[in-house]
Amino acid sequence: MEATDDASTSIVDNILSSSNVATGVSPFKHGFIVFTTLESNIQTTQMEIKNPKEMEILLRQRLDQLTDHLIQKQARVEALSSEKAMLLFRIEVNFRISIQSKKMMPKITVNCH
Incomplete structure (x- = not known):
């Protein structure tokens, strides 16, 4: 001061x-x-x-384009993450069903004499 x-x-x-x-x-x-x-x-x-000058206008337009592109990419990443989680869940469910069905199947022994 x-x-x-x-x-x-x-x-x-x-x-x-x-x-x-x-x-x-x-x-x-x-x-x-x-x-x-x-x-x-x-x-x-x-x-x-x-x-604004022409260069400022062009830079602003480019910034707007890149911002839109980033938003689209973020939305795509979120969609892919959701799809991945769903597919992992399906794999887990199918794996458990497979294990359950193997436990329920009677064991068959084959005699080759």
Whole structure:
């Protein structure tokens, strides 16, 4: 905070020392010029935001495309994960059925004499 106060003080000192009080030039005129420049910079920035350059438009379109592509891929991954879980469940059920059916089958012995 102290550094900011020092910087502000030095800016004010520079404005006051550079003004010519003898010729009637107000030190506040310099502040008005700085303020006008800041306003101009703000207006320029606002115009750039409202009217983006061609490269910014292209980059925005590419970002939108990549975002859509990512969303589609995420949906596909979720669908595949669900399908995998379902198939693993079916395998487990069929494996248990297979084990149960093997337990119930009578053992057949074949005599080859």
